[in-house]
Amino acid sequence: MASEISRQQPKWHLPTPSSAQPVLKFQNSLTKTKTDFVPKRGRQVTWYNCGPTVYDASHMGHARTYLAMDIIRRVLEDYFKYDVLFVQNVTDIDDKIIIRARQQYLFNNLKQTTQHLDAALINTVEDAWKAYVSSKLEKVAGAAESALKDWDSFLASMTPEETAKAILVDEKFKMTLGALQTSRSAISNAQKSLAANDSSKVQADALLDASQDIVSVSLDKEHGSEVNDPKIFRDFPAYWEDKYFEDMEALNVRKPDIQTRVSEYVPEIITYVQKIIDNGYAYEAQGSVYFDTGRYDGHDGHHYAKLEPWSKGNTALIEDGEGSLGSKLTGQKSKNDFALWKGSKPGEPTWDSPWGAGRPGWHIECSVMASAVLGENMDIHSGGIDLAFPHHDNELAQAEGYYNCKQWVNYFLHAGHLHVEGQKMSKSLKNFISIQEALKLYTARQIRLFFLQYQWNAKMDFKQSSMMEVIQGETTLKNFFDNVKGVLHKIRSDGSRGASELPNGGVTHRFGPTEAQLLSTLQAKQDAVHAALCDSINTPVAMDEIMNMVSQTNKYIATGSKAVNPHLLNKVATWVTSMMKIFGVADNGADIGFGSSSDQANGNVEDTLMPYLHTLSGFRDQVRRMARDNAPQNQFLEACDVLRDTQLVDLGVSLDDQEDGSALVKLVPREELIEAREKKQAIQAEKEQKRQAAQAERERKRLEKLEKGRVSPMDLFKSRTDEFSRFDDQGLPTHTKDGEEVAKSRKKKLQKEWDTQKKLHDEFNKEMGNQ
Structure with missing residues (x-):
């Protein structure tokens, strides 16, 4: 019996975790809390991100959303190993696009057809200027009247205090003043040029270019309804769409897995709207279709404004969401109702529909495109916090009204606001930074490292002092990677295997107390980074832990440079590198370090x-x-x-x-070494210049002293006839000019002068003799 038992495997004991493992949570805008992330299909994650409305250059406010979401996406895909399907739209039908496209087209036509400067052109610009004053300054009491009466006096009256008061009423006031002043100066210059008989096209173009914002508004008001060529409304957003993706590529933002454009989904939008009508949550009025918020909210378990219920009825937000052209629509049952389909007016792109010629409303676009790809439910929907109401709340209402479901989106992620030097980014405050402008100041890596210092849903303050700290941190990481690679290469080259030789000819082993401590630190930091990423992708904490690991490893290298464990050192460095790759800071080609953006592998x-x-x-x-x-x-x-x-x-x-x-x-990188060398050479050159200047000064003083010795001591006092009248055979004065003998006390002083001059004269003669 005993022999039979001995041939059986002993009981295996299930390991007991030393501590509970954190699970991934997201700050969910639908709950305003951190909730466990549970994808509906295991490892597969469906995600829709609100893309750009393409009518102008992308700015750092856009980067706040798209870079933040790119970091989260990379962490989900590369760290947590989810299979993410990332869908993002391009809004290429929108009120802003329509207006900008018309304005650009009309302005270009005017500039192209204008061949010279004349009084008629100046009058056209001046009339546009006056109309701009009347419309843009009307919010500030008395401003338009004063500006039209005497512009210079009005400007002089706008002290910093008065300007600040005006900005409280109209945040774009300062920007408006800038545009008006630029145009006013251009009008004045054009009048002077015409008076000087310079009516060239160069002068005409200068006037128009300086007044483009003002003239474009006037042209659109007068001729906008005449612009009906669909190509105009296609080409304009297509240009800015390309620019947007160039900016994203420059920032190393991953491309969407699936990209949708509104202009390609108009048939689906029409079908979608019709079903919402059929479900009883929308109605047609005067060629437009509106979502019936009163009918929807509270009916059959539906809730309107899930994300920001406190914003319901906020007229300013609702009107902003409808767009400048949409605000002119009529027929709503309630001010809270929003357009699903807008009846088009002359000067707007149109598509045929059951309700007449029109175009999609802004909010319906995302509901339709997301539904077309992801269906009646998705894991994640994301965008900027400024879109929460009404845009995202309207999206939810439309989709849940269409599907008659209770939850179209499971997790709503909103990127926080971006401020610049403590203030909201605005052209009127002159702190507006395009992505291209930012990339002229900082590298894409530095910008991404900066974004990692902020939680994705927190307010971010983009300021120079913070960027300087980021650059210092980048340098710390670079130096760490370079030092580790240098040490590892040296160990491989010298054959020491990282050990040091003992006096008796033996060698030390390479895993002692310091290595045990470093390994323990690494494991603790890996746990801490994992916990931080589980905590709603908390990259600031994760980066702090990683940088602390770098600091501890640098100390290990410094104290044990003669005997380090290369395998442990490599493990630390490759882990840090892997985290930088996950965050999009390092490329995928380097085992250790940031890698290179150049395609060196092809050589x-x-x-x-x-x-x-x-x-x-x-x-x-x-x-x-x-x-x-x-x-x-x-x-x-x-x-x-x-x-x-x-x-x-x-x-x-x-x-x-x-x-x-x-x-x-x-x-x-060669550029860094050359820059460091040039700085060193500049310092050395400055030291050499100072040395030569000091040497020249010493030589000047020596020659000055030498020149004093040119006069013989015999002749030193003979020229001083206003003091002395008689001299001895050595040239020393014996009598004053009045014939009196020189006093003994003075003779001693004169003798000292003579002796000094004798010494100087001897040195002078010696120098001359040598030459």
Whole structure:
């Protein structure tokens, strides 16, 4: 019996976790709390992100949403390993697009057909200017009247205090003043040019370009209804759509898996709207269709304004959501009802529908396109916080009214606002930053690192001082990667395997207390980063933990540089790199470090290696020549310095001289090394300039002193006839000009002067004799 038991496997005990594992939670706008993330289909995640309305250049406010959502998407896909289907739209039918397209078309036509400057053109611009004053300054009491009466006096009256008061009434007041002043100056210059008989097209274009915003509004008001070519309304948003995706590519934002355009989904929109009508939640009025919020809210378990119920009835938000052209529609039962389909007027693109010629409302677009791809329910819907009401609330109502369901979206994610230097970004405040402008100041990596410092749903303050801190952090990461790669390469090259030799000829093993502590720290940081990412993708905490791991590893390298564990060091560095890849900060080509954006992998080995081999061969040739010529030791050292500071720098190689006489080899971007070298050379040049200036000053003083010795001591006092009348045989004064003998006390002083001059004269003669 005992033998039979001994042949059986013993009981296996299920391991007990040392601690509870965190689960992924999201700050859900539908609950205003952090809720567990439970995709409806296991590892598959369906996600719809509100895309751009393409009518102008993308700015940092757009980047706040699209970069933040890109980081979350990367973490879901690359860290949590979800299979994400990311759908994003392009809104290419919208009131802003229609107005901008018409204005651009009309302005370009005017500029193209205007061949010279004349009084009629100046009058046209001036009339447009006056109309702009009347419409744009009307919110501020008395401003329009004063401006039209005497513009210069009106401007002078707008003290900082008065301007601040006006901005409280109209936040665009300052921007309006700027546009008016630019145009007013251009009108004045045009009048002077015409008076000077300069009526060239150059002058006409200068007037129009400076007044474009003002003239475009006037042209659209007068001729906008005449613009009916559909191509105009297609080409304009297509141009800005391309620019948007160029900006996203520059920021390393992943492309959507599926992209939809409103203009391609008009038939589906018409069908969708009709079903909402059939379900009893919409009605037709005067060629438009409106969503019936009164009928919907509270009916059959439906709720209107799920995201922001407190915003129901907010007229300003509702009117802004309807657009400047939509505000002219009539026939709603309630001010809360919004347009699903807008009857088109002359000067607007049109599509045929059961309710007459028209175009889609803004809110219906996303409901239809998201439904067309993702169906009656999705895991995630996202966008900027400014879209929560009415746009996203209207989307939910439309879709849930269409499907007669209770929950079209499970998790709603809203990116926080972006401020610039503490203020809301606005052209009127002159703190408006386009993505392209930001990329001229900072790299895409630096901008992304900055975004990682903020929770995705928090308010972000984009300011220079914070960016400087980010750049310092980027440098810390670069140096860490370079040092680790340098140390690992050195260990591979010297054959030490990271160990140090003992006096008895033995070697130390490479896993001691310091390694155990570093490994423990790594495991703790990995747990902390995981917990942070589970906590609604809390990247600020995650980055703090990662940077602390970098700091601890730097200390390990510094204290154990003669004996480090390369495997552990590699593990730390590859983990940090992997997190940077997940966040989109590093590319996928590097095992350690940020990698390179250039496509170096496409070059062949010969093209890559030959520059380095030529440098090495040239240095070898030089050393051999100097050895054959018995060159002094300092020439060998100078050649080594040239190799380090010039030749290798130009190849992107950094040699850091160590205390033991060896060098730590690091691959660093060539531009950074050249910049560092130039700074060092500038400092050395400044020191040399100061040294030469000091030397020149010493030489000037020496020559000045030498020049004093040109006069013989015999003649030193003879020219002073206003003091002395008689001298001895050495030229020393014996009598004053009045014939009296020079006093003994004064004779002593004169003798000292004579002795000093004698010394100077002897030095002068010696110098002249040497020359």
